[in-house]
Amino acid sequence: MIGAARFLDAANELGFRLYTGVPCSYLKPFINYVIDADHLRYVGTADEGNAIAVAAGAELGGTRSVVMFQNSGLGNAVSPLSSLTHTFRIPVLVIVTHRGEPGGTPDEPQHELMGQVTAQLLEVLGVPWERFPTEEAEVDAALARAVRSMDERSKPFAFIMSKGSVEPWDLRSAPPVRSGHPDRRSLPEVEPSSSRTAMLRAVQQAAGPSDVLIATTGYTGRELCALSDRPNQLYTVGSMGCASSIGLGLALAQPKRRVIVLDGDGAALMRLGALATIGHERPANLIHVVLDNGRHESTGGQSTVTDTADLAAIAAACGYGSVERVGSPDDLAASIGAAAEGLRLVHVPIVPGVPAGLPRPSMKPPEVAARLRDFLGR
Secondary structure (H helix, E strand, O other): OEOHHHHHHHHHHOOEEEEEEOOOHHHHHHHHHHHHOOOOEEEEOOOHHHHHHHHHHHHHOOOEEEEEEEHHHHHHHHHHHHHHHHHHOOOOEEEEEOOOOOOOOOOOHHHHHHHHHHHHHHHHOOOOEEEOOOOHHHHHHHHHHHHHHHHHHOOOEEEEEOOOOEOOOOOOOOOOOOOOOOOOOOOOOOOOOOOHHHHHHHHHHHOOOOOEEEEOOOHHHHHHHHHOOOOOEEEOOOOOOOHHHHHHHHHHHOOOOOEEEEEEHHHHHHOOHHHHHHHHHOOOOEEEEEEEOOEEHHHOOEEOOOOOOOHHHHHHHHOOOEEEEOOOHHHHHHHHHOOOOOOEEEEEEOOOOOOOOOOOOOOOHHHHHHHHHHHHOO
């Protein structure tokens, strides 16, 4: 058994500053210590997949990050582990607890199967792993191996943590006071009349030279790239619904730079819990644009449920400081071009439709990520 400070202080020396994830009783000492520490940041997410995406965004922004959750949530993280961190070559450190560990302490029945296959699932995903260190003398070497693997492969590395690996640490700090639901005004309905391409063109024209644009998977990223491929743009592939969490991590790592997330209605609905996390964290430099055509357009045009689910009202209820609905490219450009600070969501109803002959980005995802890192490092 080791003290939380022993591992976390050693990790801090290696540049790990942001921790994110979903609580587990095995992780309680770690999470409590990070929350208490002034020099570390903990972002609690609604699910494990969003935690991977937050960490990925922070890493792109230059901050090494750690994701923590129990193995029962490993399945929820499969999508971003297989199609975000793997695809873009983004190294994050994962600590996954071993509930239902064979031969370990008896556990609840729902952990039995995952306890048996935790290591195999990581291996199938191509994530190298080792047991979490339980002796303080082992910590430095274990972290060195993890960092070496991450640096050489540009992919995640995982520690599997058994019960009782870390000494207890009781939470000593009070949670920050957040005022709830700052804007619940009903927003006027907007009849969609413009295309996604027209709205994306407006965003590109209004964005500043230091802004970063994160486009969701599907046609949004492809259309943004076709309009004008730029080094400050990331075209998310796979990991549907994770663009806003990538944007959150990046905004926290780069607080002096505006981050504009270009989301879709289907993607936003897929990981709706991300809005609650973003609304709680409230980075002042994040603008969340949701292009809503009521369709899963890239998979055949099946309807989403935004005819009955008001994403703008949901964002307001989740704590977004400013929420608006716009229907024209000019209005969207004016909103993006405004100098106002504070977390914002802009809901943009659009008409369905895809440009004929829409190309795919010519750069491979790792090249896009490397180019963005270079842009952010200037």
